[in-house]
Amino acid sequence: MSTAETRDPGLQPERTRLAWRRTTLASTVAAVLAMKTALHGGVSAVGVVACALCCVLWLAFLLLAHHRIRALAADTVPEVLAPRHATAAILCTVAMAVCGAALVF
Amino acid sequence: MIDFARNVRLWFAPEQVREEGHTPDYRFSLANERTFLAWLRTALALIGGGFAVDQFLPDLRWAWRVGLALALLGAGVLCSLRAVNHWMRCERAMRRGEDLPVSRFPALLGVVVAIVALAMVVVVLVGWEG
Numbered sequence: 001m002s003t004a005e006t007r008d009p010g011l012q013p014e015r016t017r018l019a020w021r022r023t024t025l026a027s028t029v030a031a032v033l034a035m036k037t038a039l040h041g042g043v044s045a046v047g048v049v050a051c052a053l054c055c056v057l058w059l060a061f062l063l064l065a066h067h068r069i070r071a072l073a074a075d076t077v078p079e080v081l082a083p084r085h086a087t088a089a090i091l092c093t094v095a096m097a098v099c100g101a102a103l104v105f
Numbered sequence: 106m107i108d109f110a111r112n113v114r115l116w117f118a119p120e121q122v123r124e125e126g127h128t129p130d131y132r133f134s135l136a137n138e139r140t141f142l143a144w145l146r147t148a149l150a151l152i153g154g155g156f157a158v159d160q161f162l163p164d165l166r167w168a169w170r171v172g173l174a175l176a177l178l179g180a181g182v183l184c185s186l187r188a189v190n191h192w193m194r195c196e197r198a199m200r201r202g203e204d205l206p207v208s209r210f211p212a213l214l215g216v217v218v219a220i221v222a223l224a225m226v227v228v229v230l231v232g233w234e235g
Contacts (some may be wrong), residue, residue: 012135019142026149033156040160080134080196086141086189087116093145093185097152097178104159104174 013072020072024065027093031058034096037103050103054096061092112193122193126200137195144188147214151181162228169228173221180217 031054038050064085072078115122155177162170187210194206 010132012132016135016139016142019139023142023146023149026146026153030149030153030156033153033160037156037160077131078135080128080131081138081141081192083116083118083122083189083193083196086192089145090185090189093148093152094182097155097182097185100152100156100159101175101178104155104171104178 013078017069017072020065020069024062027058027061030096034100050099053099057092057096061089064089112190115193116189122197125197126202129199133199137192141188141192145185148181148185148188151177151184155181165228165232176221184214
C-alpha cells in the first residue's frame, strides 16, 4: 500500500498536525509572557522557581505535541488522540494559569 | 454535574471509551481533535492576556489590574477544562452514533469577553483622567 493511495484528499492529518503546531506556538507566547511576569522587578527566589516551572510546563507541552505530530505523520491511518494526552495538555495549560495567578498577587 | 464527573473519570481511562459503540471515521476524530486544539489556543490566549494585563498596564490601580488579570486567567482555565470535556463528549457521541452535544459555552465566553473588553475601555478612560 503506497502513501499516495491511502492519502486523504482533505489532508486531515496534515491539518491536525498544523493545528498542534499553532497550539504549541500559542503556548510558547503564554510561557514567554509568564516568564516576563516572573522575572519582572528583579530576580527573586520565587520568580526563578516560577520561571523554571513555566519552562518545564512549556517543555512538557512541546513533547506532547511532538509525540502527537509524529503519530500523525506516520503513513498509516492515524490513531485517535488518547484522552490521557488531551488531559495532559490541558493540565499543562491549567498549571501555567495557576502559576500566573500566584505571580500576579 | 454527574455527567461531568463521569467524563472526568474517562479523561484518565481511555480504554473505557473504546468499549462503547464503534470507531468512527478517523477524519471525524481528527476534526474533533482540531476543534479541541482551537479551544485550547483560545484558553492559552486568555491566559497570555492575563499575563499581558499584569505586565503592560503598570499604571493601573492594583485592584483593577489584579482583578482583570485573575478574571482572564480564570476564563483560560475554564476554557481549557471545558475544551477537553467537550472533546470527550463529542468523541463518545460519535462512537454511539448520537447527535453531537450542544453547548452554551461559546455564548457565555463571548459575553464574558465583551464585558472584560468594556471594563478595559472604562479602565483606560479612568486611568488617563487620573
